[in-house]
Amino acid sequence: MAGLAAAARARELGAEVTVYEKGDRPGGSMLLSSGFVWRYRDWDRFRAECPAGDPVLQRVVWDGLDDALAWLESLHAPVLARETGNSLTSGVRFDPPGLTKALAGRAAEIRLRQPLRALPEGQPVVLATGGFQGSAALVERHITTEARNLVLRANPWSSGDGLRLALGSGAELSAGMDEFYGRNLAAAPDISAGDFVPLAQVYARYATVENVHGERYEARSWSEIDVVQWTARQPGARARYVVPDAALGKPVRERTVAEVIEAAGRAGAPVQRRSGSTSVDVVAGITTTLGGIKIDARARASEGVYAAGADTGGISTGGWASALASALVFGKLAAEEALS
Ligand SMILES: Cc1cc2nc3c(=O)[nH]c(=O)nc-3n(C[C@H](O)[C@H](O)[C@H](O)COP(=O)(O)OP(=O)(O)OC[C@H]3O[C@@H](n4cnc5c(N)ncnc54)[C@H](O)[C@@H]3O)c2cc1C
Numbered sequence: 001m002a003g004l005a006a007a008a009r010a011r012e013l014g015a016e017v018t019v020y021e022k023g024d025r026p027g028g029s030m031l032l033s034s035g036f037v038w039r040y041r042d043w044d045r046f047r048a049e050c051p052a053g054d055p056v057l058q059r060v061v062w063d064g065l066d067d068a069l070a071w072l073e074s075l076h077a078p079v080l081a082r083e084t085g086n087s088l089t090s091g092v093r094f095d096p097p098g099l100t101k102a103l104a105g106r107a108a109e110i111r112l113r114q115p116l117r118a119l120p121e122g123q124p125v126v127l128a129t130g131g132f133q134g135s136a137a138l139v140e141r142h143i144t145t146e147a148r149n150l151v152l153r154a155n156p157w158s159s160g161d162g163l164r165l166a167l168g169s170g171a172e173l174s175a176g177m178d179e180f181y182g183r184n185l186a187a188a189p190d191i192s193a194g195d196f197v198p199l200a201q202v203y204a205r206y207a208t209v210e211n212v213h214g215e216r217y218e219a220r221s222w223s224e225i226d227v228v229q230w231t232a233r234q235p236g237a238r239a240r241y242v243v244p245d246a247a248l249g250k251p252v253r254e255r256t257v258a259e260v261i262e263a264a265g266r267a268g269a270p271v272q273r274r275s276g277s278t279s280v281d282v283v284a285g286i287t288t289t290l291g292g293i294k295i296d297a298r299a300r301a302s303e304g305v306y307a308a309g310a311d312t313g314g315i316s317t318g319g320w321a322s323a324l325a326s327a328l329v330f331g332k333l334a335a336e337e338a339l340s
Pocket of ligand 1: 131
């Protein structure tokens with residue numbers, strides 16, 4: 001998201017742009033996402049949900065999102081819905097393939113399979129390589145010793161290249177290097193990109209959550225980001241949800257808990273029906289690292305080096321706020337600042 005938004009905006013402003021893309025297609029994790037680009041309706045709620053985030057950066061996203069969404073729509077990114085289905089938040093749901101096409105079509109030539117390996121000399125650069133969740137070594141260093149047991153619930157190419165390049169240029173680390181956004185997934189034997197949403201188990205609030213030793217965790221956040229972060233630090237990065245029968249009819253977005261569990265069972269995850277409850281084994285899936293390059297309110301990381309999206313950190317620290325929103329707002333802003 002961030003890199004394509006920066007490139008599209010820079011071209012709109014008349015700049016010549018070169019886009020390097022490590023993967024074999026544009027769109028990164030944005031293309032795999034559910035496409036909700038959102039913010040908290042209420043500023044105080046944003047602060048309360050993400051209390052350790054930098055309020056200056058948070059304000060940039062919160063104030064800038066509505067205009068940035070209108071800009072995306074002006075590029076004919078297809079809208080699926082104008083609400084998020086969550087009373088705490090407002091935003092727009094885009095069709096991810098259509099969004100990718102709208103941005104990529106305006107982002108100049110995209111050099112596929114050409115990772116940025118070094119900073120260009122004498123020209124501004126926007127780093128937007130999508131975080132470091134694809135590097136087990138970096139995840140192990142910053143987040144959990146169970147890094148190698150996590151499922152990578154993201155594109156396979158975001159492995160900290162932007163972070164490495166920025167640090168080499170004198171940039172600093174943000175707060176929250178040990179935080180990430182993800183989902184607990186049904187512990188099926190094979191999990192591919194098409195399973196990232198259907199196998200997500202987002203009903204810990206109704207379940208007893210325990211690790212292999214029977215130690216329990218109680219979900220605290222509406223987003224259940226705390227549950228997946230806890231699971232990632234348990235043996236095998238695994239947990240078990242024990243769901244009472246009374247909760248099976250509860251809604252989880254457009255499905256019920258029972259339907260989500262059925263999907264888990266069909267995929268081969270351990271599901272056990274007992275008298276009065278059902279248990280499901282889950283494994284932590286890592287989607288987006290939340291710590292990274294420290295930027296200022298103008299997306300600057302160091303002299304001539306700008307960064308945006310999941311490469312940066314310190315925005316949703318302590319909780320969860322839309323990564324697509326910060327990638328969009330700071331990607332667009334980085335282009336404007338780099339050309340100013
Ligand atoms: C299943 C799923 C559902 C999600 N749903 C939502 C949602 O509804 N709302 C939301 O806000 N977030 C959601 N997310 C998270 C969101 O998609 C990501 O956090 C977001 O895409 C991050 O944007 P980005 O620009 O930083 O990274 P990306 O969109 O991943 O783009 C990074 C790009 O950089 C490329 N790259 C990596 N290294 C290099 C290099 N050295 N040189 C050149 N290119 C490089 C990658 O290949 C990739 O194309 C979801 C994610 C997933 C997987």
